[in-house]
Amino acid sequence: MSELRARRYTEVGTADEIELPAGDVTEGVVRIGDTVRRPHQPQSFAVAAYLDHLEHVGFDASPRYLGLDAAGRDVLTFMAGDVAGDPPEAWALTDALLASVARLVKRLHEASAGYDPVDEPFPTRPGPSDDIELVTHMDVTPQNVVVRDGQAIGLIDFDLARPSTRFLDSLNTAMHWVPLRDPIDLRRGSEHLDQFARLRIFADAYGWTVDQRRTLPKFAADGAGASWSRMKERAAELGGGWARMWDEGVGDVILRRRDWLLANQRRLLDALLS
DSSP, X not given: OOHHHHOBOOOOSOXXXXXXXXXXXXXXXXXXXXXXXXXXXXXXXXXXXXXXXXXXXXXXXXXXEEEEOTTSOEXXXXXXXXXXXXXXXXXXXXXXXXXXXXXXXXXXXXXXXXXXXXXXXXXXXXXXXXXXXXXXXXXXXXXXXXEETTEEEEEOOOTTOEEEOHHHHXXXXXXXXXXXXOXXXXXTTOTTOOHHHHHHHHHHHHTOOHHHHHHHHHHHHXXXXXXXXXHHHXXXXXXXXXXXXXXXXXXXXXXXXXXXXXXXXXHHHHXXXX
């Protein structure tokens, strides 16, 4: 057994369990003192090894994996700060915060470069045609970013981390934060946002290349189609939060996003390239 798999967390003192907001697919997350406890999952050790790597290279914007507690839960360090609700509050919709999220994701990718998950592979293996550059977060939603003084300072909930590409992970982040979706599906309080201007802010802050900007509308629309298929499959096979989201209409939201991206290709390109 590897050191990571044998790692155990020894309780220090006593503290109450404080229930934390449930994610889309993970429930039962609590805070105890300066730690977060999460149900152990098939990808937990792969995520733990990735977090160990980030700690080793000095990336300070992710939790540290401390081991399993007596109840068999994953124990992580708690990152203090503000986390947006759903729908996000007004403070989570500023252009300055958006730009800082893009820069933080860029930092994560720089820290991830060179990490090979061979010792603790992720359960979801990439397909033969998938482009792979590095391990990425793949779920940088407003609810998974820790904010202090209006700036993104931490990333949490690495449950969907997997090998992918810088562009796909950063584009997925922009989908949530710009956000890129049919205006009919904008969250309450987000209706006033200029999606095209915010896309340019994110692109500049992350540093997308001209070629990436040119391919974005079709690439994102194609990705929406693939996302619809994955969501439908996970809802049928895994149930739980996946099935709940599907029943609530996430598939329709994804298809409307695809159609909106295709219908607004010219405006998206003008925003990105002008």
